[in-house]
Amino acid sequence: xxxxxxxxxxxxxxxxxxxxxxxxxxxxxxxxxxxxxxxxxxxxxxxxxxxxxxxxxxxxxxxxxxxxxxxxxxxxxxxxxxxxxxxxxxxxxxxxxxxxxxxxxxxxxxxxxxxxxxxxxxxxxxxxxxxxxxxxxxxxxxxxxxxxxxxxxxxxxxxxxxxxxxxxxxxxxxxxxxxxxxxxxxxxxxxxxxxxxxxxxxxxxxxxxxxxxxxxxxxxxxxxxxxxxxxxxxxxxxxxxxxxxxxxxxxxxxxxxxxxxxxxxxxxxxxxxxxxxxxxxxxxxxxxxxxxxxxxxxxxxxxxxxxxxxxxxxxxxxxxxxxxxxxxxxxxxxxxxxxxxxxxxxxxxxxxxxxxxxxxxxxxxxxxxxxxxxxxxxxxxxxxxxxxxxxxxxxxxxxxxxxxxxxxxxxxxxxxxxxxxxx
Amino acid sequence: xxxxxxxxxxxxxxxxxxxxxxxxxxxxxxxxxxxxxxxxxxxxxxxxxxxxxxxxxxxxxxxxxxxxxxxxxxxxxxxxxxxxxxxxxxxxxxxxxxxxxxxxxxxxxxxxxxxxxxxxxxxxxxxxxxxxxxxxxxxxxxxxxxxxxxxxxxxxxxxxxxxx
Ligand code: SF4
Numbered sequence: 001x002x003x004x005x006x007x008x009x010x011x012x013x014x015x016x017x018x019x020x021x022x023x024x025x026x027x028x029x030x031x032x033x034x035x036x037x038x039x040x041x042x043x044x045x046x047x048x049x050x051x052x053x054x055x056x057x058x059x060x061x062x063x064x065x066x067x068x069x070x071x072x073x074x075x076x077x078x079x080x081x082x083x084x085x086x087x088x089x090x091x092x093x094x095x096x097x098x099x100x101x102x103x104x105x106x107x108x109x110x111x112x113x114x115x116x117x118x119x120x121x122x123x124x125x126x127x128x129x130x131x132x133x134x135x136x137x138x139x140x141x142x143x144x145x146x147x148x149x150x151x152x153x154x155x156x157x158x159x160x161x162x163x164x165x166x167x168x169x170x171x172x173x174x175x176x177x178x179x180x181x182x183x184x185x186x187x188x189x190x191x192x193x194x195x196x197x198x199x200x201x202x203x204x205x206x207x208x209x210x211x212x213x214x215x216x217x218x219x220x221x222x223x224x225x226x227x228x229x230x231x232x233x234x235x236x237x238x239x240x241x242x243x244x245x246x247x248x249x250x251x252x253x254x255x256x257x258x259x260x261x262x263x264x265x266x267x268x269x270x271x272x273x274x275x276x277x278x279x280x281x282x283x284x285x286x287x288x289x290x291x292x293x294x295x296x297x298x299x300x301x302x303x304x305x306x307x308x309x310x311x312x313x314x315x316x317x318x319x320x321x322x323x324x325x326x327x328x329x330x331x332x333x334x335x336x337x338x339x340x341x342x343x344x345x346x347x348x349x350x351x352x353x354x355x356x357x358x359x360x361x362x363x364x365x366x367x368x369x370x371x372x373x374x375x376x377x378x379x380x381x382x383x384x385x386x387x388x389x390x391x392x393x394x395x396x397x398x399x400x401x402x403x404x405x406x407x408x409x410x411x412x413x414x415x416x417x418x419x420x421x422x423x
Numbered sequence: 424x425x426x427x428x429x430x431x432x433x434x435x436x437x438x439x440x441x442x443x444x445x446x447x448x449x450x451x452x453x454x455x456x457x458x459x460x461x462x463x464x465x466x467x468x469x470x471x472x473x474x475x476x477x478x479x480x481x482x483x484x485x486x487x488x489x490x491x492x493x494x495x496x497x498x499x500x501x502x503x504x505x506x507x508x509x510x511x512x513x514x515x516x517x518x519x520x521x522x523x524x525x526x527x528x529x530x531x532x533x534x535x536x537x538x539x540x541x542x543x544x545x546x547x548x549x550x551x552x553x554x555x556x557x558x559x560x561x562x563x564x565x566x567x568x569x570x571x572x573x574x575x576x577x578x579x580x581x582x583x584x585x586x587x
Contacts, residue, residue, distance in 0.1 A: 022572045024587065035451045039494055042454045043524075047583060070452055077452045129492035129516055145494035145520035151582050159572060159582075193439060194486035198515050227489060229515055282439070367491070368448040388443045388490060390466055 106335025307383020
C-alpha cells in the first residue's frame with residue numbers, strides 16, 4: 001500500500017485497502033477558518049431547525065481555528081463572522097483559536113505546520129481546499145465543505161473514497177533561482193488542472209529529499225490546482241527535525257510499502273528547469289519567465305500560504321536587497337511568527353527600504369477578499385496559487401503566478417523578469 | 424432510488440467552470456442562502472439566476488466546480504432552482520458538497536452526451552435506471568451510476584440524514 005492507503009487503512013481499522021474502496025475514516029485534526037467556520041455554524045443552525053441540536057462537539061482538543069481570510073475585518077459582515085467564530089469556540093470549548101491581533105495567528109495552511117497542528121500519519125481535514133498543503137508533513141490532508149466538516153465535528157469521522165496515487169519523482173540538481181514553485185507549476189502544466197482529479201499526488205526523488213520543509217509545502221499546496229484529493233510526501237529526517245523544533249507531541253509516522261502500486265509514475269528532471277510562470281487564467285497555463293520577459297505589470301504580490309513562508313520571504317529579500325521596486329509591491333507574511341522572524345532577520349527592512357509595503361498576515365488579495373485587490377485591467381505577478389478570472393479582484397484583471405524570486409525580480413523592473421537576467 | 428427528475432437545460436459548454444466563477448470571493452462572507460443565489464454563476468452569466476426555474480438542470484464541461492472548497496457554490500446554484508448538474512467530471516470537493524449537503528445532484532455523463540444536449544432542451548432523468556431522456560429531441564443517453572454509498576447518501580437527502 002502507498003502512504004495514503006496505509007494512513008486511511010489505519011484510520012478506518014482495516015488491514016488492507018485499495019483505491020476505489022469507500023471507507024469511514026477516523027479524523028485526527030480538523031480546522032476551521034473565518035469563512036468556513038461561519039459556514040459550518042450555519043449548517044448546525046439549519047440542522048437545529050430540524051431538531052438535531054449539537055450539544056457538544058466530538059473532541060474540542062482536535063479542533064483548531066484561525067482567522068485569516070477577512071482579517072483585519074474588511075467590513076461589518078466580516079467582523080460579525082469573526083464574532084460568530086469566537087462565540088462558537090467559546091461555547092464548545094475549542095482552545096486552539098488563533099485570533100487576529102492576539103498573539104500568534106495567520107493563514108490556516110501556514111499555522112498547520114508552523115504550530116505543528118498536524119503530525120505525520122494523521123488524518124487531517126479542513127474547511128478549505130488547500131488543506132492538501134499539510135500532506136507535506138506525511139499526513140493525509142484533504143479539504144472538505146461545510147456539511148462534511150460539520151459531520152466531522154459531530155462524529156469524528158467521515159467517508160473517503162481511497163484515491164489512486166500518482167507518484168512524482170523529482171530528480172537532479174536544482175539550478176540557482178529554481179524553487180519548489182517552479183517544479184509544481186511545471187507539473188500542473190504537464191498534467192493539467194484536472195490531471196489529478198480524485199487522486200493523490202505523492203512527491204519523492206532526491207530533489208524532494210533535499211527540499212526544506214517549507215519548500216515541500218509549496219509542492220503539496222498546489223496539488224489542489226491539479227484537482228488532487230491530497231498531496232503527500234513521506235516523512236523523513238527533515239520532517240522530524242522540523243517538528244522537534246515545534247512540538248513534543250508523539251506520533252507514529254507512516255511510510256508506503258516497498259512494493260506499493262502507483263497509478264502512474266512521472267519523473268521530473270530539475271537540472272535544466274527554468275524559472276516558470278503561469279499565465280492568466282489558469283495555473284496550468286505555463287511559460288518560461290524569459291518568454292514573457294517584458295510583459296508590463298502594475299503590481300507585485302508576495303503573500304499567501306503558497307508564497308509567504310519564511311523561506312519565500314528570504315528568497316525575495318535576497319533579490320530585492322539594496323534595490324528599489326518600480327511597481328506597487330505588497331508583502332504579506334503568512335503568519336505572525338513568520339513576520340517576527342522576518343523582522344529579526346532584517347527582511348522587513350529590506351522590503352521597506354526597497355519601497356514595498358509590508359502588511360499584516362492575511363489571505364487578503366489572494367482570494368480577492370480585500371487588502372489590495374486588483375482593479376479593472378490591472379496586471380499582477382503573484383506568489384499565490386490561483387489566477388482564475390476575478391480571483392484577485394476584477395474579472396478583467398490578470399494574475400501571473402510565479403516563485404518569490406521571479407516576483408521579486410519583476411517588482412524591480414516592473415516587467416516579468418527572470419531573476420537570472422537582473423543586472 | 425426511485426426518482427424521475429424533469430426540467431429544462433441551461434447549457435454552458437465550457438470546461439473548468441471554477442468556484443470563483445460560480446460564486447466570486449467577495450460573497451464568501453455571506454451565509455444567507457437566498458442572498459447567495461442572486462450571485463450564482465455571476466462570473467459567467469450575471470443573468471443566470473433569473474433564467475432558472477425550479478427543477479432545471481445545468482449542463483457543462485469537464486471538471487465542474489474546480490477551485491475552492493466553498494460550499495457556497497452548490498448552495499448558490501441549488502437556491503436558484505437548479506436540481507442537477509450534468510458534466511463529464513466534477514471537482515471532488517464540489518461533488519462531495521453537492522451530495523453530502525443534499526443540495527443538488529452531480530451527474531456524470533460522457534462528453535458525447537454533453538454535445539448532444541442543447542440549451543433549453545427538456546430532460547427527464549431517471550435515477551433508478553441511470554438514463555436521461557431528451558424530451559425535446561426524443562433521444563436517450565446513459566449516465567454514470569452513483570457508487571453505492573453515494574447513492575445511499577443521495578437517497579437520504581444528505582450525509583446528515585444518512586444512517587450507516
Ligand atoms: S492564502 Fe489564498 S490559497 Fe491560502 S488559504 Fe488564504 S485564500 Fe486560500
